[in-house]
Amino acid sequence: MEARYKVELRERDPAKIDQLYLDNCKTDKIEGLADNLASLDTLSMVNCGLKSLEGLPTLPELVIFDISQNELSSGLDILAAKCPKLEKLVLSDNKFATLEQLEPLKAIESLSVLDTFQNDVEDVDDYRTKIFEMFPNLKDLNGHDINGEVTEELEEDETGVEDGEDSDGSIDSDDEDGPGLSYLQNSNIMEDEDETEDYDAVEGDEVEEGGGEGTSTRRGVKRRHEGGDDEESNQ
Structure with a gap:
């Protein structure tokens, strides 16, 4: 992960970086990240094999953290201590099995979006109700609000293609001059x-x-x- 971090850094000042993607870096724990990522608001560590969040530096401005597809089952108290402004946390496809393992997130009052899809904790009886009770500021659990309605964020992801464009960003041929x-x-x-x-x-x-x-x-x-x-x- 440290080598990948240096590549992503590209000799930039760590204090000025706002997004960092370290997906697919195989490691048990976080290592090699600078302690001065003062402006970082988005961090992604998807499919890294993480079993611990040990080594995560203090990220005072982090808003979005995606640690899906890892081996995590605990350690969320580190997030509460290191990421005080966290709003969106993606934990899908990890090893969380009990509500107690998620409870440390209660300390993050700014947390409004949580993704726990494909974790055993979702098998807990009346899971959705209990999660919304545990996190009163939560607005989005796995893409749905407290009433089970699809959230605006999910709708934007699914329909966020501008008129006249295909999903790959190309212009629809029917909108060009001449026969389509x-x-x-x-x-x-x-x-x-x-x-x-x-x-x-x-x-x-x-x-x-x-x-x-x-x-x-x-x-x-x-x-x-x-x-x-x-x-x-x-x-």
Whole structure:
């Protein structure tokens, strides 16, 4: 993790970094992070194999912490001590099995979003009700509010594509000038327009392959042959 941290740092001043992604760094515990990450507001350590949060430096401005897909089952008291402004904590796919293991988070009054998906603790009877009672400031548990309604944050994640763009950020072809993809895929329209245009281009003429005429003329003759009008075109 220390080597990856240095790569991500890229000789920048640690005190000025606001986001840090150390996903997939295989280690049992956190190590190598500077003690002066004073501006860091987002930290991600997904799928690192973490069994402990030991070594986490003080992060006074941290708002979002994603430690999903690890081996954690305790140690959340470290978060309460090191991350006083934490608002969103992602614990999905870890080893938390009891409410008592989550209880240290009560000390973080700013915590409003908690993800515990795929932890055994969710098998506790009346789990959702008990969690919202334990954390009165919590607004979002696994993407749903206290009433079980989908939260606005989850809705934004699912529908956060601007009009006229595909999910990959490209512009929808239907919004561009000219015919869209659905038009080009309509074989009937393509054939009708190609035949009309090409027949006009070769009206009464027969052009041999390799001649000096344009490409569309040769293609027009070829389409007439494919249409079964060989005799007519050779007359």
